[in-house]
Amino acid sequence: MSKPKVIHIDKIDLENDFIQLTDKNKNPFPVEVFPKIIQEIIYEANYKYQFALDYLGAGILTATSSAIGNSLKVEVKKGWNEKANLFTVIVGRPGDSKSHALSFCFKPIHIKENLLFAEYSKLLKDYEDELKSDSKTTLRKPFLKKYLINDYTPEALILHHSNNKKGLYIYVDELNGWIKNFNRYNSSGEAETYLSLWSGTTISTDRASGKSLRIKDPFIGVIGSTQISVLKSFAKDGRSSNGFMDRLLFVYPEIQKTLKWNINKVDDRILENYFSIISNLIETSIDQVEPLLIPIEENAKKHLFDWQNNRPENYLFEYERSIEIKLQQYVIRFALILQSIHYAANKNTLDKIELFAVQGGIKLFQYFYNNAIKVRQEIIKKAYVETLTxxxxxxxxxxxxxxxxxxxxxxxxxxxxxxxxxxxxxxxxxxxxxxxxxxxxxxxxxxxxx
Known part of the structure; x- marks a missing residue:
């Protein structure tokens, strides 16, 4: 008699299958694009803290982007390199734990910043003590290295970026306030500045001290939340037609349950795994001077180009076309992020972008495309209601x-x-x-x- 066949059932595969069979959500976040160890943390936090899967998936995607920074780029073809910065907007109702979910996902970045601040405080004290004893000291005043920034002037943004060439994320609890502050410091149009920052165009500023700052290859991302009721403010002052709205990745759960208080905690082992992955990505390139260019392997490039070449050419509305074009570019950025996090979790290669990463990027494209169309349609409807008496x-x-x-x-x-x-x-x-x-x-x- 032959031995019975042993079948191993993966818990995460079961979770994915269960959601696909029971969830009525027509546009679910594709959690399966992540390595199993990351899927585990997403499902754990969803179950224990009741954070939306969308918030967790997009939050981890963006936290990974912040960890990578300017250290990696995709070499699509000669002369076309793509970095991994994202402009992510978490959408929900008051009380949907948007901010808490983001704080959870960015915890490893916050821990890194705490360590950097402790190091900075010690060096600053040494400098000030030295200055008291010797006014002509050659000791240089230390600077604080940051990964995240919230309240800033355009000059401060560039200054902090010059202190951390790897890049910065604008991390704002309420993005509506960020939008309202556009043109607070100049009248030239801050939205246009962010269009350039998204593309990685050189930025510079002339400081009041007379010293000029210039970032040749900037990496600036954006992450924050907003309420459904104020979405229309994102489209004001020409932002719906100048390309600004098209660069925003809206994370908008189709089904959102009311959160119930509980005393559950995420398993420490799972949490440590996540912290370790993000920390490893930060530390891997800490001393890297120039970005590492990663090519796309041939079959992955063929898949990507075939997909793009077969996208629709005619659209009912012009905004559909503009959303499509920018999100196509995002597919490459998503692929870089997915390749990186699979590398950190499973020791996959990081010397090429593989097919699975491109396929995952396309799944993310579809998710964010559906949300972008949903947001545009809601804005159009709300705008019409406002014309009523x-x-x-x-x-x-x-x-x-x-x-x-x-x-x-x-x-x-x-x-x-x-x-x-x-x-x-x-x-x-x-x-x-x-x-x-x-x-x-x-x-x-x-x-x-x-």
Whole structure:
């Protein structure tokens, strides 16, 4: 009798299969693009802390980008190199633990910054003690090396980047405030500056002291959160048409559960694994002067180019085309990040971008593309509602989602100070607005969800 066949069942594979079979989410974050050890931390934090899988996946993707910084680039072809900086926007309702999820994902970066600050404080004390005893000391004043920055002037951003050539991430709890501060220090258009920073164009500034600073090859990323209700502010002042919106990676869970308090903690072993992976990526290139150029292996490049060449050429809306073009470029950045984190987790090669990384990048493209379209459509709808009069808005709010003509007339034409708010004729005209109402059958209407 032959021995029974032993089948090993992977817990993470089971988790992925379970979610695919039971989750009604039409646009789930593709957790499977990460190595198993990272998938484990994502599912653990989702289960124990109830953070959305989208927030965790995008947060770890961006934290990995920060750890890599300017140390690695993809050599797509001669003269075309792509770095890994991302502009990530976490979207949700108040109380969805957007900030807590980000803090969890960026914990290894925060730990590194704490160590750097402790080192800086010691060197500063030594410098100040030396200065007291010898005013002509040759000891140079130390500078603080940072990976993350939140409140800054454009000059301070460049100064901190010059102190850390590897790059910086603008890490802002509420990105709406970041947007509102555009043009606070100059009137030349800060959004345009970020377009250049996204592309890695040389930046410089002339300081009041007379000293000029210049970063030849900048690496600036953005990560932060925002509420659904203020998404329209991202599109103001021309940002929906100048390419700024197209560079933003919106992380917008389709299904978001209300968080319930609990006393659960993430397993220390799993947490240490994650910290170790991100820390290793930081330390690997700590003394690296020039970026390491990583080519794409031939079959992976063919897959990437075939995919791009077969993307749609005609679009119903111009914004779909502009979103598509920028996200295609992001596929290369995603591939670099995925190759790097698989390298740190599984000791995969880091001398080429492999097929799995490109395929994972394409999956991320689809996720972020769907979210970008969703955000644009919501902004367009909200913009239309804002063109209504206050009375039109009030009536729209008071109407049920489904109503009859008689019910609508009763609400719209109710008397205020003994006079109907609007006439029957005005209400019938209002009902014809196809952006607001859908006629279901004779005498029955439905509000369109705006």
């Amino acid at each position: 206050e009375l039109q808005k009030t009536i729209l709010e008071e109407l049920d989602d489904d109503f009859t003509t008689a019910e609508g007339l009763k609400i719209a034409c109710k008397k205020v100070n003994d006079k109907p708010r609007i006439s029957k004729r005005q209400f019938y005209t209002y009902l014809k607005d196809s952006k607001l109402f859908k006629k279901v059958s004779h005498g029955k209407y439905q509000k369109i969800n705006l």
